[in-house]
Amino acid sequence: MPAGRAAIVRESQSRSSSAQCTSVQTRRKQQGVPMSSKLSEIESRTASARQLETVIGAMRGIAAAREREAQARLAGIRSVAATVGEAIGMVLAAASSPAQAAQDAPPESAARILIVLCTEQGFVGGFNEHLLARVERLKADEPGEIFIVGTRGMMLAQERALHYGWSVGMATHAEDVMRVAGQIADAVFARFRDHASSQVWLVHATPGPGLDERIVTRRLVPFDFTRFRVASRGQPPLLNLPLDGLLRGLTERYVYLELCEGLMQSFAAESAARVATMLAASRHVKDRLQELTRDYRIVRQDEITAEIAELAATGACAPIAGQGRGQS
Numbered sequence: 328m329p330a331g332r333a334a335i336v337r338e339s340q341s342r343s344s345s346a347q348c349t350s351v352q353t354r355r356k357q358q359g360v361p362m363s364s365k366l367s368e369i370e371s372r373t374a375s376a377r378q379l380e381t382v383i384g385a386m387r388g389i390a391a392a393r394e395r396e397a398q399a400r401l402a403g404i405r406s407v408a409a410t411v412g413e414a415i416g417m418v419l420a421a422a423s424s425p426a427q428a429a430q431d432a433p434p435e436s437a438a439r440i441l442i443v444l445c446t447e448q449g450f451v452g453g454f455n456e457h458l459l460a461r462v463e464r465l466k467a468d469e470p471g472e473i474f475i476v477g478t479r480g481m482m483l484a485q486e487r488a489l490h491y492g493w494s495v496g497m498a499t500h501a502e503d504v505m506r507v508a509g510q511i512a513d514a515v516f517a518r519f520r521d522h523a524s525s526q527v528w529l530v531h532a533t534p535g536p537g538l539d540e541r542i543v544t545r546r547l548v549p550f551d552f553t554r555f556r557v558a559s560r561g562q563p564p565l566l567n568l569p570l571d572g573l574l575r576g577l578t579e580r581y582v583y584l585e586l587c588e589g590l591m592q593s594f595a596a597e598s599a600a601r602v603a604t605m606l607a608a609s610r611h612v613k614d615r616l617q618e619l620t621r622d623y624r625i626v627r628q629d630e631i632t633a634e635i636a637e638l639a640a641t642g643a644c645a646p647i648a649g650q651g652r653g654q655s
Contacts (some may be wrong), residue, residue, distance in 0.1 A: 367625050373619045380612045386450070389604035394598035396501045397591050398534065404591060408584040415577045416555040417564050422574075439471030440512065440518060442547075444593040445480025446530035448499035451600040455483050457538045462530055463489065467546065471528075472518075476511065476590075493518075500596055508586040517581060519548060527582075531589045532596040541596065545589065547582050 443462045445455045459480065462473060473489065477483050477497035484491055493514055498504045515527055527548040533541045566573065 358513060360490060362427065363397075363630070364624065366630070367446070369619055369623045369626065373616065373623070376612055376616050376619065380609065380616070382613060383605050383609050387602055387609065390598045390601040390605065391408060393501065394595050394602065397504075397595035397598065400501050400504075401588065401591050401595075404584060405586050408588065411577055411581045411584060412555050415552070415574070415581065416557050418570060418574050418577060419552060419555065420557045421564060422570050439469060439526040439528060440514070440515065441465055442473045442474040442476065442527065443480060444529070444589060445477030445483070445492060445497060446597045447477050447479065447499050449479060450481075450604050451597055452604050454532065454538065455480050456599045458530060459483055459487060459489060461542050463487075464529070465530070471526075474511070474514065476507065483574075485602065488572060497597075498590060501591065501594060502596060504587055504590045508583055510591055511586050512579070512583045513592075515547075515582075529586065529589050531593040531650045532600075533592045534595045534599050537599070543589075543592075545585065547585055550578050550582070579653065 441462055443458050445458055455477070465471070466473070472493075473484075473491040473533055475484055475491045475494045480497075481491070481494050495507065495510050495514070498507045517526065526546065529543075529545045529547055531543055531545075532538060535541050568576075
């Protein structure tokens with residue numbers, strides 16, 4: 328091949344390679360900033376997800392501890408209730424006519440008060456929805472006035488246009504149950520004194536799987552005296568109070584303890600529902616972290632590939648440029 332023609336071919340190849348190098352560098356400059364920005368965005372979202380995972384873990388631990396505490400306190404409440412029940416049986420045995428003492432309760436056909444125990448805080452799934460749905464069905468069967476315990480239950484009742492006559496905040500700690508039970512008992516007995524022919528029902532959840540099956544509907548008034556064993560003693564107990572006043576006081580105390588038990592069970596069920604909700608949220612966050620990790624690896628791999636291509640193109644351009652200067 329003539330020398331002049333060979334020089335023309337080399338110059339053409341050099342220009343073509345230079346154009347390819349320039350194209351690669353230009354494309355790298357155009358793609359480099361968005362790719363780095365996407366990596367930063369993924370890293371930021373990953374850090375936020377890890378912080379959320381930490382918060383969810385802490386909330387789950389607190390809820391589990393509160394559930395255990397509530398379950399442990401139930402034994403003490405039931406022990407006191409058994410003692411009061413034994414005292415009621417002794418008073419019934421001392422009465423001249425135990426059957427007459429039990430007839431002071433209002434008739435079964437009286438107007439009802441439905442006390443529903445909801446939650447004070449959120450993150451419990453459909454806990455409150457199931458309870459209010461049960462109350463709505465009970466009210467549809469027979470009219471009654473609704474007492475709502477728990478701010479979340481009040482908010483949901485307002486959303487469902489469910490009218491309620493009285494409300495109070497739910498206990499947020501196990502030691503707060505006694506105070507809330509006292510407030511409910513005061514409101515119930517005040518309403519019961521104003522309307523002597525009232526029924527009082529307690530609707531609450533209990534710990535365990537399956538919320539619909541764990542909702543309990545318990546009648547507090549009329550008081551069921553037949554559940555107490557009448558003590559048979561040769562010598563009657565020494566009493567310093569009138570039998571009717573003593574029996575009334577013991578009955579009110581027993582109703583108060585039933586409220587305490589229901590509140591404690593509801594608090595334990597609420598904590599268990601929150602644990603289940605946090606577990607579901609934790610699984611969701613872990614799945615999201617896996618997706619973010621996968622996206623990060625893909626974007627990082629694309630960035631590395633682009634860097635290798637740029638280095639290869641730069642290395643190919645350097646000899647060509649040197650050849651061009653040598654020929655000139």
